[in-house]
Amino acid sequence: MKLLFLFILLLIAIEFQAQTNPGIGLVSIGFDDKTKLEFYESEMDNEPTEVLEFFLDSTISSLSIRNLNTQHKWLNPEVLWLDYHEFTFRCVSKTEDCFEIIVDNETGKSMWLKKSELTLFSTWETYLMRMFGIERLKSNPQKIRIGPSENSAEIKYEGTDCFIVKRMKDDWIEIMTPDYCDEDYTDSNTPLKSGWIKWRNGNELLINYFTTS
Incomplete structure (x- = not known):
């Protein structure tokens, strides 16, 4: 039982990317099958560079992201665990209306996401x-x-x-x-x-x- 418990914990461990800026905290995303997230290269941009659309995938009876394999070319966040509604990014900075978040923990690339009822900012301590x-x-x-x-x-x-x-x-x-x-x-x-x-x-x-x- 001890080894099984340890194995389960290791399966869900979040492996940090060692040299990526931890930032000022984290932004967790709430989502459902109708959620649409728009990511901007600049806080001042009017048109998003990338868009994520969630949907209920009947083939797996679970929420998923459209074209996820393609999205992974730029999307490598802190946590992406859809079955447990875990979707979290490191936050580099924030303004009154937006968060600058790291969308790829390997490269450290950041983009901008508008604040909404779906976004929750937490300090690392919290x-x-x-x-x-x-x-x-x-x-x-x-x-x-x-x-x-x-x-x-x-x-x-x-x-x-x-x-x-x-x-x-x-x-x-x-x-x-x-x-x-x-x-x-x-x-x-x-x-x-x-x-x-x-x-x-x-x-x-x-x-x-x-x-x-």
């Missing part, structure tokens, strides 16, 4: 605090510390990473082990009550996050 769980990148291991500083003492933790975010301070996040990550999953009899790790180093993000179980 967004990460809503996540089901986070883990440190195995490719860039870091120590858990008692405070938000490289000079703080290390906390010895030998369990599997299964944390939630309590708060953020600059490039650091305070983490803890939630109740649903019990000792059978974490391989530890001492769940973490409080510790600090870095969630980013410049443009490089140092964690994976999981939107749901």
Whole structure:
């Protein structure tokens, strides 16, 4: 059961693109089978450069995006998980009427999207605090510390990473082990009550996050 739970988490892990600007936060999109999203090269443009249209695909009994294979040539957002209504972009900047969002996390290309009842902006702190769980990148291991500083003492933790975010301070996040990550999953009899790790180093993000179980 422990291995199955871990496998499910890994399947839905969001792998960050290391060198793409994290921006000032994230923009999540609400959508249904009639949603149409228009993306502009400039905030001042009158005609969109790209358009996404959602529809109910009867062949899979689920929502989908028209010509999705073609759209993927320019569309590689932070999260695109239609079955769970997860569609999220990193936000570079925002004005009174628009968001500048990163539409391709590999290239860092940004476009503009008008604010509407479908768009929800969140800071990274607010967004990460809503996540089901986070883990440190195995490719860039870091120590858990008692405070938000490289000079703080290390906390010895030998369990599997299964944390939630309590708060953020600059490039650091305070983490803890939630109740649903019990000792059978974490391989530890001492769940973490409080510790600090870095969630980013410049443009490089140092964690994976999981939107749901």
